[in-house]
Amino acid sequence: MTEDTRITTTDPPGRVPSTGTDTVVETSALTKRYGDRAAVDAVDMTVRRGEIYGFLGPNGAGKTTTLRMILGLIRPTSGTVRVLGRPAGSREASASTGALIEGPGFFPYLSGRANLRTLARHRGLSDRSVEEVLARVGLVDRGGDAYKSYSLGMKQRLGVAAALLGDPELIVLDEPTNGLDPSGMADMRALIVELARSGHTVILSSHLLGEVQEICDRVGVIANGRLVRESTVSTLLGDAVLKVRGTPVHRVVSIASDLAGENGFEIDGDSVLLDLPPDRAPEVVRALVAEDVDVSSIGPAERTLEDVFFEMTTASTPMKGA
């Protein structure tokens, strides 16, 4: 019997049997053009099983178009997307995917619970599965209220509940913390981490870079339709650098240039950041003292995801008139 046949006849709606690969999403030269403009340009992206993948990019960079292609909602102009080894949008891929894309979409006249029951009926899921996801997002008590009466945060949580229906293996969440208060954001982050721990794969698109840095295993950064970087968060942040404060600054800069090279340092306010490992601090201090520099402080400095994000997206964004 073929694997396809087993899938369509014996498996519950939410899960497709593992394809034996650790790759859950794989795009190859994925491109979407609108006229002459490439919204997504030759993106090669890989999401591995069980990880939280942060998908970052400025507004209009091509994030949502890419996510929609992964979900089979938009057809690529060229290139391929495979989800769990199947073409995106195929029945098998869709059955194992849950998503919240560009805000929740529900019937305003129905209650939150009835909205989820409608979706559950479309997919042959039980009303019990609806109660389970309502409980996971903390909406059991308000599940009977009309959707149109929900706050923005509650609507967002209902959208996440819809994505969790059927316990899908891949969960795509586009700005899931939009409209949530700080406590709701913390709960949502905890939920995402818990989902990954229990074997789900999560693609998280968010503008809250601190949030992404905190919970994501790997990130992909897209700018102007191109994937400019894909790596683990720690690799992306790079090694810690040395941060030196001393006077006079021009001597600090001169020594930094000697030790780290012309491109190996940058001035950050009244400090100088040297692209050197922290264990070379004694050597740097000796050189500074030898040149009569008064050293106020020296120590390791870590970059934030925000720093890296701005470096990459600014570098790849052409300036007006350029």
Add this chain to the structure above:
Amino acid sequence: MSASTLRSHSDSDSLVLRHNTVARSLRAELYRLRAWPAMWATVGTWFLLAMVFGYVFPYVSYTTGTAGFSTEGEPTEALLRSVLPESIPDVLVQGTPLFGGALVLVLGALIAGNGYSWGTWKTVFTHGRLRPTIGALLALAVIVAAMVVVTAVLCTIVSVSLAAIESQPLTMPSADALLRSAGTAYLVFMMWGTIGFALCTYARSAALSVGLGLVWTLVVENLLRGVGSALQLVEDVTAFLPGTAAGSLVGAVTGGGDGTPGVVDVISGPRALITVTAYIVVAVVTTGVLVRSRDVN
């Protein structure tokens, strides 16, 4: 087991699964539609108008001896006959080509269209596009069937009551006539409903498709029929239009265009039947092609 046998089992399993998933989507669509006030308002308006134009106006004209636009020129005896049980087949269909069709066009457009403005199709289409769409079309078919059945029941209740009030003999229509009438009403409704659904799928906007659809059904076709009497080319084209087909099909059941708005005898009954059926098929196929081929934004 041979490969061909395996494939055959696989195909039949797949067919059963597809059938089941469409049935699930039908259940889902009926579940959400039955709680939708807009659906009940549209259907309720049909029931109200069907009873008002089918029974209230003719009966008031009969009892008062006055004539309105829908009863003008009818002899008194004919007015009474038109509200008795023997005329149920005529009353059942006479409103379908004009205001009935327009209301079901609105219904079809609303069922398809609000999913785009509320973003619900985006949510549903994440797990397949064609099956939920077929489910929604089937839900429309079920609602239309219920509309026809309930209309027939209402016609029976009102006409039997009026026969009793007027001490007239209770002559019920033949089952054959009733079925022909119900089938005609169903086909005309489904034609306008699927056209509304297809229009809305194309426009991805309920408001635009409802507006265009109503202007077409209530204004443009009537104007073209008027122009057609002077221009042969326009008359030839008019014979293929949905309103003409629906009006002619109803006219074939009721015995020709008797002045009832929208009921005409431009083309023959069999040709009207083929044209109405063709419009349903084209509307459904167009909807399927649009849903499958276009991006969901």
